[in-house]
Every structure is written in structure tokens, then in C-alpha cells.
Amino acid sequence: MTDPTLHTLLCACCTPSPRLARRSLFGLAGALGATALLPRFAGAASGNYEALLLTCIDPRFPENTLNYMRDRHLAGKYSQISLAGASIAVVAEPFKTWRPAYWENLAASISLHHIPKVIVLNHRECGAAGIAYGPDSIATREKENETHKKVFAEFRAVMAERHKDLTVETGLMGLDGKVDTFTA
């Protein structure tokens, strides 16, 4: 059943004009913080889930990613956000305008899914790494490892600043689906 408050905010039929409806929604979201509205979404999955998974948008990896999560017995037990570069999108300067999407979605998953952990899967041959740090940063396997280790360290640092209660796992997936984990 649709939450009547949310329906009023979202649906133009209940307000004098769609413009006003949009203004009301954004006004309220701004006043309360966008995530304050999230528990009111009727039908949204809620409960206790295992993790938020952060991945890149690269089309070569979704199948391997799901297989990896299945192998870990996590299929159906996690939420997911995909941004080009995965954790690179959260820390690299060229993608800084994307960061709010990550933080807002993380806040939503914490609120709705009560996740205790964020799992990051960066991947090898990632174009976003080349854009953020230059092609040489991923020119060899060793350089690629170092680049992603640096990214993971920055990512862990910003996570610790904002969500020190969450566990952070970082992994680098190859084209064969194998994941190298780099701990802090």
C-alpha cells in the first residue's frame, strides 16, 4: 500500500501543480535529509542484510561478480551500487561529483538493510583508473596493484571518517573473475 504522505509528495494529482509537488518533495527532503524519507517507501526491502557491494559499471564483470558473491553464500543477501571505477569513483578527484550518490545510497542501505559491511570490488583493466590516475598507473600488473592499494587505503580512510562502525572489504577482480584481496 502506498504511503499516503509519500503519495501526496510524489503525485501531481494531489497537488495544485506538478511543479509545486516537486518543490515540496525537494523542500522536505532537504529539510529532513533525503534518507529520512527512505523508511517510508512502501514495499522497499528492509531487514538485516549482509553488505553493500560497490562495483564498477564495466559490462565484463557483472556475471563474475554474481558468481563471486554466490561462492561466498551472499547471493540475495546484499544491496549493490555501481559507479565507474567502484571505489575510485568515491576518492578520485575527476569523479568527485559522483560521490554524493555513493554516500546517499550507503546511507539508504544502512537505514533500510542494516548492513554491517561494505564490500568493494574494483577490477583490473579499469578505464576509470586510467582516467583518474593516467594510463601508466595501470600499465603493468604491479603498477595496477599499487594504484588500487592506494585507492583502497583512501577509501578505507573516508569510510572510517563517516562510518567507522562498518567493516570494509576491498578486492580487485580480474577478467577471469578471481579476486585479489588487499587488506589495509
Ligand SMILES: [Zn+2]
Ligand atoms: Zn571499471
